[in-house]
Amino acid sequence: MKFLISLLFINFSFSQEITLKGNITDNQNRGIQSASVSVLDENEDILGYSFTNENGEYLISFDKPTNNTIIVEVACLGFQKASKKIDNNTNSTFNFQLEDKIENLQEVVVESGKKIRIEQDTTSIKVASFGNKTEQTVEDILKKLPGIEVLKDGTIKAHGKAIDKLLIEGEDMFDKNYKLLSKNLNAKVLDEVQILDNFEDNPIFKKLNNSDKVALNLKLKKGLQNVWFGNVTLGSGIVSENRWRESLNLGLLKKKIKFFYFGDYNNLGEKATDLINSNVIDRNSFGNDRFEYKAKSLYTISNNEIQFFSKSQSVFNKAFLNSLSFNSKFRKNLSLRGVIYLANDNQNQNSFAETNYNLESNPVSFTESNFYNNKKTLASTELELKYTPNDKNYITNLFILKNNPNKTANNLLFNSDQINQHSKTNNYTFYNHFNHTYQVSENKVLNNYFYIGNDKINEKSRIESPYLNSFLNVNTSEIVTQQANNKLFYIGNKSKLITKLKKLDITNSFQFEFNNEKFENDFIAENQNIPTYENNSELRQFSIVQDNTFRYNFSKKIDITANVNFQNTMFNNNNSETNIFYINPSLYFNIKKTGFGNFTVSYSENNSLPEINQLTTNFQLTDYRSFLIGTNYQKPLNTATTSFNYYFYNDEKRYSINTSLFYINSKSILNTSSNLTDDFNFNSYIQTKGSESYNFNFAIVNYIRKIKLASKIETNNSWTTIPLNVNSTEFETSKGFTNNIKYSGTTYFKLPINFDFGYSYNYFQSDFQGIKTENITKDAFLNANYKISKTILAESNNSLYFVNNQSYFFSNLVFSYTPKESRFSYRFLFNNILNENEYTYISINNYAYYKSSIQLVPRYLLGTVTFRF
Incomplete structure (x- = not known):
């Protein structure tokens, strides 16, 4: 409990933001629902936006800009647009009253929202049409969507292929360890899932249009941009066995930074270390390669765990997970x-x-x-730098450090x-992947991939056996x-x-x-x-x-x-x-x-x-x-x-x-x-x-x-x-x-x-x-x-x-x-x-x-x- 509460307060205490709030009403002083409220700087770059609730109330939090003046714009279908210039130094309340906008319409076509939309290589699926509100995590929702399959180990396939990435609002947050996201993010924040065929995240390779990879992109519900969102769950056994669950989901999606924290502590049979990939071997003729090799352990003590049942039925385990990811x-x-x-x-x-x-x-x-x-403990740090100096060069460096006692x-x-039998193993690993992709000409691309790795296992086993x-x-x-x-x-x-x-x-x-x-x-x-x-x-x-x-x-x-x-x-x-x-x-x-x-x-x-x-x-x-x-x-x-x-x-x-x-x-x-x-x-x-x-x-x-x-x-x-x-x-x-x-x-x-x-x-x-x-x-x-x-x-x-x-x-x-x-x-x-x-x-x-x-x-x-x- 302490680590959940402490982390919650720490994250909020370091937030350096301005908060605006207010009411949007019509000329009869009634609240207007679903009006868009945008905050812009002097260069008209969007700092944050939100939508009003059913009472016409809005709340926006955003990073303080360097200039002294910001602009608040309000728009809604059927009303005249309104805007105000304000000082950015203090948190403030600003109310707007919108005037009716009268137009002569030649023709009105009303089309109900489609459950599934297909636009070129993107298939968008509204999750509300396929769930029944029993889903707890994103993985639970994905299991019910057409074209998507979740295997028993949590691996996700889309259109018959294992996905390359699981993106959230278009950003890669977890790379190959996407099970940290799919098994922990609350299903209630999800609005839409997009299947991206012919996916390629390297912008230089993308110009050649050679990819046959597939990825998923998670679209969240409106109102979750530029504000902290998440949930805290506390659970305890009431009768018989002493069971418990404590978890915290915390997210922030802004223009310049995206942040997610997942914390979970339970004894319900789940395994935290199963969410982490041990190593990755990728060979791609028309894309990036990746080589990560593992040293071999020697002595094995079998757990005799049964794979036939679900882990909640047959596994006695206390699992602890702390995961922090960001993209800035x-x-x-x-x-x-x-x-x-x-x-x-x-x-x-x-x-x-x-x-x-x-x-x-x-x-x-x-x-x-x-x-x-x-x-078993698995601790790791993973850092990836992406740099595009111009439209012909793309540079990435991925560094991974692991400790696995x-x-x-x-x-x-x-x-x-x-x-x-007693066995104690220490395993230290680091990998580094450097890629430079250069567009030689309109139809030629050169990729240089330099990689280095070290994996070390120290193992001591003691056996008492007549x-x-x-x-x-x-x-x-x-x-x-x-x-x-x-x-x-x-x-x-x-x-x-x-x-x-x-x-x-x-x-x-x-x-x-x-x-x-x-x-x-x-x-x-x-x-x-x-x-x-x-x-x-x-x-x-x-x-x-x-x-x-x-x-x-x-x-x-x-x-x-x-x-x-x-x-x-x-x-x-x-x-x-x-x-x-x-x-x-x-x-x-x-x-x-x-x-x-x-x-x-x-x-x-x-x-x-x-x-x-x-x-x-x-x-x-x-x-x-x-x-x-x-x-x-x-x-x-x-x-x-x-x-x-x-x-x-x-x-x-x-x-x-x-x-x-x-x-x-x-x-x-x-x-x-x-x-x-x-x-x-x-x-x-x-x-x-x-x-x-x-x-x-x-x-x-x-x-x-x-x-x-x-x-x-x-x-x-x-x-x-x-x-x-x-x-x-x-x-x-x-x-x-x-x-x-x-x-x-x-x-x-x-x-x-x-x-x-x-x-x-x-x-x-x-x-x-x-x-x-x-x-x-x-x-x-x-x-x-x-x-x-x-x-x-x-x-x-x-x-x-x-x-x-x-x-x-x-x-x-x-x-x-x-x-x-x-x-x-x-x-x-x-x-x-x-x-x-x-x-x-x-x-x-x-x-x-x-x-x-x-x-x-x-x-x-x-x-x-x-x-x-």
């Missing part, structure tokens, strides 16, 4: 964007698991009772023996310690020349990159190092890459794109140097923006090199009962992908089809050969022929106007063939098939009651060593919202899961009360009414039988009060 324009051609955030999760998860490896005549069985605790403990019973001590022949009371350090440094430059001819787009780029990674781990027992399980590796790579892309546009709707990537790498692994040359080709044929949809057929090959953790010379401990050893470099790893994609969107009719077919042939991979015993797993990397897989996905969305129903049918299928080697001298083939079918619907009745509902069927089958197994799960949900009155809304959220002949039913009730003409609103959440307290999951695939039981979040009643300002 010093001048028209110079701006600074910044994001500072601190996220912390403290998770406690208890579970029981039973595992059986059915390996012909040598079965392996064991049980695990886990008591897991994890404390992590503490994990797991006290478990392995069969009947006590095993304790099995491990017995295996190492040390005293049973001894604690085994493993210390690992991984340091990754890289630096590179990529120069790219883009040429646009009549029907041909050409990109030629030249890139060099130096990459140096050091990996070492010490294995200590009885205060002595055990060299057999220690590694000291260094991998240096110097790569020269030449990349060529050609796109021939037969017309505005048909093009073919070919790319050839040549790469030569000096690969130095522990002073053993190899010169490696390979080619990565790709070919795309596109038919787009036609009346019958968009088609893409493609083929690509990807050659890559093994990573440092795959080249270790000795075994290393990766969890309390697993060892892993690397291999020697032989040849590049190779995967070929053939794909067909088709999508069709008609946002106005809320109709879309999206389908894809992929064939992936991993010709050469690093596979693992596993030797399983009752107590340990020993895994070795071996380069082999890889897997083959076919993937087919299909989704159709349709809106039936007669019954006011929007529905979605989707199916995802995959067929895989994987070589496995488990307790054998050779690899054997394992075949798998998965099928997922989903149906969901939303009603838009002009009644007090409406529904969201859906059903999902999930099937998995495997065939290994002549043994066929299958696994089936099903789930359904039904959410109803009922408008009891204009101020009271009731929601019933129900989920039913069928897993291995067992059923789980979750039911929640929500009551929302929003008094008229009040800034306060109240909400009561009754979670897990039937008190489902344990979930048992059984997985049978390939050669393993796995059964897991985990505690579920017990029922509780949470009451919250929200104040909007």
Whole structure:
């Protein structure tokens, strides 16, 4: 509570602004609603504006200008415009009385506001037409809008593509960490969402009109410009479990600065650190590239978290989030964007698991009772400077600094023996991206991208295990310690020349990159190092890459794109140097923006090199009962992908089809050969022929106007063939098939009651060593919202899961009360009414039988009060 109240007062205390207020009336002294009130300086630049309320009252706050005089202008349809010149030194009250404006109209056309408008590459969607007032965040609204899809991890797709940016009032505030915005901004401030096709934020690249990216722009309700706005929410458990939520949203949108603060503290199962991207890899032939590499951690302690349920049903976590973002324009051609955030999760998860490896005549069985605790913190500063010195140059510099400490403990019973694990990890990261884009001529653009990065992981793990001590022949009371350090440094430059001819787009780029990674781990027992399980590796790579892309546009709707990537790498692994040359080709044929949809057929090959953790010379401990050893470099790893994609969107009719077919042939991979015993797993990397897989996905969305129903049918299928080697001298083939079918619907009745509902069927089958197994799960949900009155809304959220002949039913009730003409609103959440307290999951695939039981979040009643300002 203290940090919320303190921050609120701090932000207001530093505000250096002038505030004007007053009444706008007609000649009969009646208040005029929706009159626009603008404040201008002597150069007639707008300092701020607002609209009058239903009583004709207005309030405007704006930065104090340098000149002594400002102008207040008032305008409204049907009235004469009025203005006054005033002194800018003090806060004042100014009233206006407007005279009627009489005009002779030849013709009057009245057109109701459209729910969806399409203007060239921009699709604007009014959110009020698709919500039902149960939405709490922007993400809740986006899930219901045509043409937009929100994936389970919060990633947003629009018109079939992952979005590049989530803008707010045309400004980028969060870059790739847009989930901080979509999962925290209050849905009630949102007026419109715009889908921006062919989006490009680089003004020099934009002149060539080569982009195929997509972005979203959030338009806020009128009256939120030049004033502080937001909300404070306080919530506490009323009955049974001690649950709470405290949050603060704070925003300011002005001409020269935009500011957002999000603060949240809760123990409702959500995870704050999940909102942050770990690293970004972007390769764009006709736009900006971005390379951020991560060092590899070594030791893993599993949380046994179930992905099947929502986090509020199955995750025990205390989440804390502080996020401050701003975008400031010093001048028209110079701006600074910044994001500072601190996220912390403290998770406690208890579970029981039973595992059986059915390996012909040598079965392996064991049980695990886990008591897991994890404390994870992620703090970061991100600063981006954008400078446009003239119409031919554009310069950006993005700097990112991160600190990510992590503490994990797991006290478990392995069969009947006590095993304790503790791991402490410190992770320090910085990235810097410098881009200079220069327009050489009307049809040529040169981009120089310089990047540098450093990622460092220090990890210390302590294991108390009688099995491990017995295996190492040390005293049973001894604690085994493993210390690992991984340091990754890289630096590179990529120069790219883009040429646009009549029907041909050409990109030629030249890139060099130096990459140096050091990996070492010490294995200590009885205060002595055990060299057999220690590694000291260094991998240096110097790569020269030449990349060529050609796109021939037969017309505005048909093009073919070919790319050839040549790469030569000096690969130095522990002073053993190899010169490696390979080619990565790709070919795309596109038919787009036609009346019958968009088609893409493609083929690509990807050659890559093994990573440092795959080249270790000795075994290393990766969890309390697993060892892993690397291999020697032989040849590049190779995967070929053939794909067909088709999508069709008609946002106005809320109709879309999206389908894809992929064939992936991993010709050469690093596979693992596993030797399983009752107590340990020993895994070795071996380069082999890889897997083959076919993937087919299909989704159709349709809106039936007669019954006011929007529905979605989707199916995802995959067929895989994987070589496995488990307790054998050779690899054997394992075949798998998965099928997922989903149906969901939303009603838009002009009644007090409406529904969201859906059903999902999930099937998995495997065939290994002549043994066929299958696994089936099903789930359904039904959410109803009922408008009891204009101020009271009731929601019933129900989920039913069928897993291995067992059923789980979750039911929640929500009551929302929003008094008229009040800034306060109240909400009561009754979670897990039937008190489902344990979930048992059984997985049978390939050669393993796995059964897991985990505690579920017990029922509780949470009451919250929200104040909007």
